[in-house]
Amino acid sequence: MNGTSFQSDIRYWLRQGNTVNHLLLWNIVVFLGINILYIVNTFYPTNTLFSWTYDQLALHSQLNTFIRKPWGLITYMFTHVEIFHIFFNMLNLYWFGNLFRGFLGNKRVLPLYLMGGISGGLLYMLCYNLFLPGFPSGMIGASASVMCILVACATLMPNYEIGLLFLGNIRLKWLALGLIALGIISIPRGNLGGIISHMGGALFGFFYIRILQNGTDLCKPLIWLFDPETRKEGQQQQARSKPKKSPLKVVKKPEDNNQLRLDQLLDKINEKGYQSLSAEEKAWLDKVSKEN
Template identity: 40%
Template sequence: MTSIFDDIKSAFSRGNNSLHQLILINVVVFAVLIILRTIMTLSGSGGLFSYLLTFFVISSDLTLFAYRPWTLFTYFFTHLEFFHILFNLLNLYWFGMLIREYLGDKRLVNLYVLGGLAGGLFYLLTYNTIPYLQLRGDSFMMGASGSVIAVMVAAATLLPNYTFNLILLGPIRIKYIAAVMVLLSISGAVGSNAGGNIAHLGGAILGFFYIRQLQRGSDWGRPVQAVLDFFRGLFQRRSRLKVSYKNPDRPYAATSSAAGPSGGTSAHGTPSQMEIDQILDKISVSGYESLTKEEKQKLFKASQK
């Protein structure tokens, strides 16, 4: 057990590791809930577990939701069925790797969080305005599907002709994989898992427009990063190191000697805003696939700021 905890701690201590961190959070929450459900059920407290679960899943009942607004965030980290979490995390890994490679870790987290929020809000909106869904009565929803399909559709919008090799089917462009998932979600919106499929649609819409706005130079994920940076600051120790110069007559000597090449790149190799704007302009005209390897690396470095 000590080794497992060390692995978890290590995963969260490393930078540029958000994909594995998102997967790990989902797995840990799943494991804890499964253990609690088993213990409580065997001890005759299954009803208590069901009540406990309402603090993690999102309810279509607006009165109950008003008392537990945090469930708009916790529901997309909550699973109780093995195949539910398996398929969600496999898709998150496959498509998340593409987002991470081309847009960086921060924007992957942005997509996951915003997709989950969009899915949850769309679920609440439809279940309280559409007569067919209102007649079904109150329901609860859990799972990362809305977040995952946001990442999937975003990847397909970003790299529509990128191919995955599927078993028995061979190479398939991801735009067709995403399109099939959206069509299945539309069909399922009137099925037994209507709430989950509606959340899929909310996430899909978010994923598409997130990339479209990013290509226009607007990042919808900045508020997400601002909130996350705030909480990181609460848990990170402030450095007590002080920097001083031995030669007060040349305070900028170290900086000038480490300066990067001309063209707007900073001393640490971070591309300038002008370079990023040029890359984004190129993307809006020709798409991401037109970028060179160097331009992709610059875009990735910029996303880490």
């Protein structure tokens, strides 16, 4: 494969309009960039560019450091150094990001990724300053953002099944609960800061869907900020005085009877909750979710 073909493939991949692809790319670019600096530092130990860059990108627990580098609350969730750290985060982001995107639309992916990461980062800082005041600590990684998206999927579609190596098919709700339980159990021996941030992301993902089902979309301000079409549609709706659309509507336009019925069931869940569905409606919704 020549360089031109590779660049064409990347451009095609990004032009698909899939925000998950863009998030994967930026995480990989930052990973490659910081590891190039790490390699340089290995051969030239006096070179401090790697440590300086890491320090700028990480989220710091100490308030006096955070005040000087507040951008770390955003940059940390795009930064990885270890290969297995980024591999598993990006693998889960690809799986669950696309699953989330298929049900609640592409426009919500980046806002939820950011808000999940911010929630995890704030909980990390809060816990360190409450229980380990003055202890210097820095954190990097997209784990909180990915956990947020995973738990959001599990909350929206708890009985959706995915296939896992050695485990077979498992429902999302059990996968999410299992990962949370493993995180809590490993606190005494694991990466405390990372585990705390996982819990923060998971909590936000859960409450985001619950609040969304009650008619309020916490991602709406960021959707408006990042998406010009949403701003344009909002202006047109205000001009026409149209009623507010349900936040649980699938973004795609109805093309057939299945899509129309899916919209109607999501509206019903939004108004009355999932338990209001009949057994037949739940079975149909579960079948459609697996097909997507």
